[in-house]
Amino acid sequence: MEVSNLTKxxxxxxxxxxKRFDGRKLEDYRDVEVSVDVSNKAEGSARVKxxxxxxxxxVKLGIGEPYPDSPDKGxxxxxxxxxxxxxPRFEAGPPGFQAIELGxxxxxxxxxxGMIDLSKLVITPGEKVWTIYLDIYPINDDGNLLDAANIGAxxxxxxxxxxxxxxxxxxxxxxxxxxxxxSKEIAPLSxxxxxxxxxxxxxxxxxxxEACETRVTFGISKWNKHYMVNACQKAGQNSFTEEEMNKxxxxxxxxxxxxxxxxxxxx
Amino acid sequence: MTxxxxxxxxxxxxxxxxxxxxxxxxxxxxxxxxFGNTVAIAAVYGPRKLHPQHMQDPSIGVLxxxxxxxxxxxxxxxxxxxSRRSQxxxxxxxxxxxPVIDLEAFPNTVIDVQIYILQxxxxxxxxxxxxxxxxxxHAGIPMKDLVCSVAVGKLDRDLVVDLTKEExxxxxxxxxxxxxxxxxxxxxxxxxxxxxxxxxxxxxxxVLKMASEASKHIYEAQKKALKEVVQGD
Numbered sequence: 422m423e424v425s426n427l428t429k430x431x432x433x434x435x436x437x438x439x440k441r442f443d444g445r446k447l448e449d450y451r452d453v454e455v456s457v458d459v460s461n462k463a464e465g466s467a468r469v470k471x472x473x474x475x476x477x478x479x480v481k482l483g484i485g486e487p488y489p490d491s492p493d494k495g496x497x498x499x500x501x502x503x504x505x506x507x508x509p510r511f512e513a514g515p516p517g518f519q520a521i522e523l524g525x526x527x528x529x530x531x532x533x534x535g536m537i538d539l540s541k542l543v544i545t546p547g548e549k550v551w552t553i554y555l556d557i558y559p560i561n562d563d564g565n566l567l568d569a570a571n572i573g574a575x576x577x578x579x580x581x582x583x584x585x586x587x588x589x590x591x592x593x594x595x596x597x598x599x600x601x602x603x604s605k606e607i608a609p610l611s612x613x614x615x616x617x618x619x620x621x622x623x624x625x626x627x628x629x630x631e632a633c634e635t636r637v638t639f640g641i642s643k644w645n646k647h648y649m650v651n652a653c654q655k656a657g658q659n660s661f662t663e664e665e666m667n668k669x670x671x672x673x674x675x676x677x678x679x680x681x682x683x684x685x686x687x688x
Numbered sequence: 689m690t691x692x693x694x695x696x697x698x699x700x701x702x703x704x705x706x707x708x709x710x711x712x713x714x715x716x717x718x719x720x721x722x723f724g725n726t727v728a729i730a731a732v733y734g735p736r737k738l739h740p741q742h743m744q745d746p747s748i749g750v751l752x753x754x755x756x757x758x759x760x761x762x763x764x765x766x767x768x769x770x771s772r773r774s775q776x777x778x779x780x781x782x783x784x785x786x787p788v789i790d791l792e793a794f795p796n797t798v799i800d801v802q803i804y805i806l807q808x809x810x811x812x813x814x815x816x817x818x819x820x821x822x823x824x825x826h827a828g829i830p831m832k833d834l835v836c837s838v839a840v841g842k843l844d845r846d847l848v849v850d851l852t853k854e855e856x857x858x859x860x861x862x863x864x865x866x867x868x869x870x871x872x873x874x875x876x877x878x879x880x881x882x883x884x885x886x887x888x889x890x891x892x893x894x895v896l897k898m899a900s901e902a903s904k905h906i907y908e909a910q911k912k913a914l915k916e917v918v919q920g921d
Contacts, residue, residue, distance in 0.1 A: 653883035660877035
């Protein structure tokens, strides 16, 4: 299901005059609603609604071996699964590109921001470490899953509790204590910019997202009062000009602040 | 810029570039491109009929890119077959090349671009894009421009062009950040922007400028290699 050329042309005209179907401005996000504890079996979990887009994210901890190139660090694994229940557009079969990209972009934004101190997740150096599994499930896809999933991931991580180890070194999920080793200050967010014709918008609905040809997603965090871009990925068949990029880079911190303001109670 | 690079290059200098067109006789177009020790080869097949048929689009042709590392191109042998990483790079490589190709001229068809890395020393996706861009031109696909790709990295606080693996693993200060960029040779449009690391928004503007400068040299290398084969025929 793709949007028709008619819709695309109409949206293009609408965007050029600075308007959108739902009355938002081009650089406005939809309302964000966040709740936690979606599942008490998870070490931490969150549900995020961004307009009609809804995503649940869960954190589980397991024990694993460290990667050979980081024997003194725990592991982080981010996985996205596009459940068929969330959209008539999702298709059965092995993970498609959208699912892979969701996990990988989130992984990079979180890992590179330094939000998680992975060196504190070592049980026996070089042998046994904690692995943080961060799993993302869209429940209703109405566009901009990437940014919504990132909010959910951060909230779930902040709310997660560490399970303990029993005397045999097995995980005791019943006795959770203390949070994960997280930075108090750093909370990376994803901000995606979409382009249709010459116009740049944020937080598209499904229809807007499908009409747009090109996207650039940033993972951005703030540390020591400085903005840090931790991840960037351009997607889609068209390009961005240098002027467009400069405009986007000026807009980026503003969008980050706006999202932060709205998520204040959760971050 | 104060950083001393281990191979003596200046901040804005790429490694020695090697470009050769027409390396795979079976292919409709082919090329190799190397940044120093990073060697990529690319072949183009098509436009040809797209199978399965339901994938065909009567309004536009499809560009299908595959990027992967050969198993022996890296220190720890890479398990053969696609990985999440290679699938992602395949996709963004396609997106980097699409803006220059006139796909509407070839409805119902596919243009297959196959990119493989023989030897990896960082910058494999950028070398792959440079090779693929030449291979597409060699195949005679109508293109409005060539695509030039290079990584700009940050070593602690200094921006440098075309990192080696050794530089990429740099971990002093703010560590290393690697920003892979592709630019259309004759306009200021960017078709690949892929980054992980730590960099300020203002610095990204500088990164784009450095990539644009380096692109000019890459473009020259690509043109030279393409001319050689045309004149050779």
